[in-house]
Amino acid sequence: MKITTNKAVTILMFIMLIPFVFISACAFFYIKNITTNTFFETMTRVTENTAQSCIEQQSDEIKLVLKSLSENLDDHNITEFTSNERTELHKIIPSIINSTIFFKGALISSVDGHYKLYPQSIKINNFQPNKKQWQPYLGMKSETFFSNPYIPVVGSDIDENSNMLITASTNVFDAQSEIKGSIVLKLDLKKMSRILQSKIIPYGGHFKVATRSGNVIMHANANEILSTKVPALWVKNSTELYGNFYDAETKSIIFYRTYNNPDWIAFTIVSQESYNHAIYSSYTLLFAVIATCIVLYLIIFLLHRIYFKQLLSMLYMNVNGVEICDERATFENISSSIIQKQKKLEFAENLSMIDELTKLGTRRKFNTDIQELIENETCFYLAMIDLDNFKFINDNFGHQTGDSVLKYVSQSGVRVISNAGQLYRFGGEEITVLFTIHNFKEVYKLLDKWRSGIFEKKWREENITVSFSCGITKWNSGETSDQILEKADKLLYKAKRAGKNCIISSGYWS
Ligand SMILES: Nc1nc2c(ncn2[C@@H]2O[C@H](COP(=O)(O)OP(=O)(O)OP(=O)(O)O)[C@@H](O)[C@H]2O)c(=O)[nH]1
Numbered sequence: 001m002k003i004t005t006n007k008a009v010t011i012l013m014f015i016m017l018i019p020f021v022f023i024s025a026c027a028f029f030y031i032k033n034i035t036t037n038t039f040f041e042t043m044t045r046v047t048e049n050t051a052q053s054c055i056e057q058q059s060d061e062i063k064l065v066l067k068s069l070s071e072n073l074d075d076h077n078i079t080e081f082t083s084n085e086r087t088e089l090h091k092i093i094p095s096i097i098n099s100t101i102f103f104k105g106a107l108i109s110s111v112d113g114h115y116k117l118y119p120q121s122i123k124i125n126n127f128q129p130n131k132k133q134w135q136p137y138l139g140m141k142s143e144t145f146f147s148n149p150y151i152p153v154v155g156s157d158i159d160e161n162s163n164m165l166i167t168a169s170t171n172v173f174d175a176q177s178e179i180k181g182s183i184v185l186k187l188d189l190k191k192m193s194r195i196l197q198s199k200i201i202p203y204g205g206h207f208k209v210a211t212r213s214g215n216v217i218m219h220a221n222a223n224e225i226l227s228t229k230v231p232a233l234w235v236k237n238s239t240e241l242y243g244n245f246y247d248a249e250t251k252s253i254i255f256y257r258t259y260n261n262p263d264w265i266a267f268t269i270v271s272q273e274s275y276n277h278a279i280y281s282s283y284t285l286l287f288a289v290i291a292t293c294i295v296l297y298l299i300i301f302l303l304h305r306i307y308f309k310q311l312l313s314m315l316y317m318n319v320n321g322v323e324i325c326d327e328r329a330t331f332e333n334i335s336s337s338i339i340q341k342q343k344k345l346e347f348a349e350n351l352s353m354i355d356e357l358t359k360l361g362t363r364r365k366f367n368t369d370i371q372e373l374i375e376n377e378t379c380f381y382l383a384m385i386d387l388d389n390f391k392f393i394n395d396n397f398g399h400q401t402g403d404s405v406l407k408y409v410s411q412s413g414v415r416v417i418s419n420a421g422q423l424y425r426f427g428g429e430e431i432t433v434l435f436t437i438h439n440f441k442e443v444y445k446l447l448d449k450w451r452s453g454i455f456e457k458k459w460r461e462e463n464i465t466v467s468f469s470c471g472i473t474k475w476n477s478g479e480t481s482d483q484i485l486e487k488a489d490k491l492l493y494k495a496k497r498a499g500k501n502c503i504i505s506s507g508y509w510s
Pocket residue numbers: 386387388389390391392394398399400401402403406427428429496500
């Protein structure tokens with residue numbers, strides 16, 4: 001596949017985009033989770049707190065009033081009060097009704113059916129308070145009974161705005177725990193609901209209290225009290241102490257808190273729309289951050305593209321020495337250029353290391369190898385060979401024959417010496433051999449085999465005699481390459497002086 005700079009940068013940028021997308025997705029789900037949890041935790045807490053101040057605290061105070069009243073009354077007091085005699089109760093009852101926000105009327109009755117209302121109302125014939133469903137149960141002692149909303153008998157209700165009312169009542173017992181009468185207090189639900197007017201419900205929610213029959217009995221809006229009902233499903237779903245559920249009909253999330261005595265349920269209602277708004281508004285910041293990141297990312301992308309192209313162009317220029325044109329700006333082109341350059345380099349290196357005519361190592365190669373042996377302190381022998389009377393051969397048989405002789409002598413040396421040493425064309429008709437074997441006799445034997453082979457060879461040209469002279473020396477630790485070369489050269493000179501076609505060494509036979 002042909003990879004252009006554009007493609008490469010785009011692929012790179014897409015790879016860089018993966019962690020960004022991953023982090024964004026994680027942040028999205030994390031925020032969603034946190035916001036949802038916060039919403040449900042907050043609304044559960046708000047419902048609990050509001051219900052506590054609205055139902056729990058107020059009903060506790062109502063129970064306390066009824067308890068203290070019932071404990072301080074006996075059948076004598078009730079009889080006196082219901083028969084219109086002036087007693088302490090005539091002061092206590094109005095004082096309770098007028099000084100608390102909970103009550104708007106009272107009914108004190110005896111077991112024999114006598115009763116008295118406060119405020120005073122028209123007496124109804126055959127009205128028997130002890131037969132009413134809102135009366136306390138017989139036998140209940142020190143217990144407060146909260147009635148269901150009911151429509152009172154005409155004339156016994158002092159509330160002009162509502163037809164329904166709720167009472168809190170308790171029985172009065174004598175010292176022998178015998179029931180003697182009852183105290184029934186009419187609750188002023190509108191005043192009891194005033195506490196809700198100062199409550200701010202988060203997420204645009206609203207709060208109401210309903211009885212098990214569904215009648216709304218407390219609400220910030222007084223018009224809703226005892227005139228509206230909550231859906232029956234809400235009451236049915238409120239099975240635990242507290243919880244929440246979704247009401248598909250009203251498209252609302254309902255949080256509830258239930259109570260036993262009074263058997264009332266507090267509801268906080270948040271519309272689906274408000275919930276969605278709360279959840280999605282928290283994404284606004286996230287989307288803003290993501291949008292900013294994308295813009296920054298695109299800028300970086302463009303800058304990278306330019307920078308990457310320049311980098312590639314510079315690379316191409318360095319490799320090829322020419323400016324890159326757009327269609328050649330591919331990794332493939334640069335890669336093939338580098339491969340070609342590498343091949344050329346290898347070829348040039350070979351040229352500088354291998355002699356073209358003799359295929360022996362060059363003098364450069366010799367210098368490198370001998371230096372390496374010296375640096376590594378590797379013991380070695382150096383043989384310096386010079387063809388005898390080579391000028392004569394050149395002059396009498398021609399330069400080409402001279403070349404062939406030189407070539408043959410070199411190749412013959414490679415064959416004979418084989419792995420025992422490395423041969424180099426030192427210059428002109430001079431050859432050097434570096435022996436890495438440490439047995440001098442072996443070194444000498446090989447060189448002499450080579451020398452005699454050359455000398456005994458029958459050449460195509462008549463009367464041609466080829467031989468070489470050789471000087472062998474051993475490297476001693478600490479010697480430089482020049483020093484050992486000088487030693488070898490002297491021995492070679494000796495061999496020439498000794499009549500040529502011979503090998504002279506420094507005497508390593510022992
Ligand atoms: N054909 C050919 N001749 C070369 C080459 N390199 C050097 N020569 C010749 O080798 C000859 C060396 O001659 P001299 O240095 O006088 O030595 P010689 O004739 O071998 O005499 P001695 O060394 O004393 O035996 C010169 O004529 C060079 O031109 C080469 O590559 N090819």
